[in-house]
Every structure is written in structure tokens, then in C-alpha cells.
Amino acid sequence: DGGITQSPKYLFRKEGQNVTLSCEQNLNHDAMYWYRQDPGQGLRLIYYSQIVNDFQKGDIAEGYSVSREKKESFPLTVTSAQKNPTAFYLCASSLTGLNTEAFFGQGTRLTVV
């Protein structure tokens, strides 16, 4: 089945540690996105990538880093510089035209203690 997979679903880390969230898609989509969602809030864009080996900062990129070495994969690293890392993280992918929908993974809930 085609789709977008995030792993793990739940992740716990100690404060000060970097952590990498996985996002893989087999939809042959060029564009991929990372969003953050806090309780009762909408989605805020962290990073996005329109093509392999290229990515752009979204509205809240500080404290995060990404890579796009393969079309299928867009991992997100939450660094120790991120002041409030506990959140629900969502990955999405889409074709690059304006008339195409984005498909979302089921999210990773990160808790930093």
C-alpha cells in the first residue's frame, strides 16, 4: 500500500538530547513537510522540501534540522537548542503542483522530560 509512515508513534527523551524523527513515503512525491502541533493549536510549518537535496525553513525552524538525501525520506532532528520540544510532530508529502493534496502520516508524539 502507498502511504507515508512516521516512526515511532511515541518517543521519550531526556532534556538536552538530540532526537531524530523518521518520515518515509512511497508515493513518489517530490515535496515533503514537517509540522508541529501543540495542544489545542493548529499546525505550524517547521521545514519543507520541494526536491531532493534542497529544503526551506518554515515559520518555526529554530532548534530543528532536516535532511533530504533520498526522495522517500525526510528525517527531522529536534536539537537541544529547541526550547519547548514536547509536541505532536506531523510529516506530510505531496506532488509539487498547486492542484494536489498533501498526505499526512499519523504523527509522532515527542515528550522531553
Place this chain on the structure above:
Amino acid sequence: DAKTTQPPSMDCAEGRAANLPCNHSTISGNEYVYWYRQIHSQGPQYIIHGLKNNETNEMASLIITEDRKSSTLILPHATLRDTAVYYCIVRVARLSTGNQFYFGTGTSLTVIP
């Protein structure tokens, strides 16, 4: 940027039509309006999108005003499973950085038995 404004919450009786409004007064001519919904702690699910004309699919109908400054998502016969947060999104096109989806805080729809 073309951002959206939605009421924070709405109720709808089961079996009745749910009409969810959205304002996007700064939308540009080539930017599409998308609707997604999110059930608690899951990834957003695509519902429908459109540019100028009204659209209908098996899930919902989308009515876009002639001036494109607002739209309405219609769920024709709401069921309890339609209880979710509904996001109206404008996909922003930029020559320099490609296309992005901008999410607001959405409308929390509660379908009442």
C-alpha cells in the same frame, strides 16, 4: 500570505448538514483552498479542494464565493464519526520557495446525537 479565519467551534445535529465557513480574503488568483480534518491525535485527512468552481466528492461539497474571499465546506448528512477539527487551508505559491500549506487553528465540529 493568504491566511484563513474560521470559527473555533460548531455543533451540528446528527443527520443534518454541517456548514463550515472560512474566510480567506487575501487569497491570490492561483491559490487553491483545501479542507482537511483531524480526529484527535491522528494525522489530518484530506477532504476536498478547489480554485474557483464549486466542488463535490463522496465526502463533502465545497462552495467558493465568486470573489474567492470565502468558502463553505458542507457535510451533507453529518454522522458522529464526523466529529473532528476541520482546517481550511490556502496553498501559497511562491516562486522563490515553492508551494506551502498554511494551517490555522481550525473549527472543532461536534456532531450531536
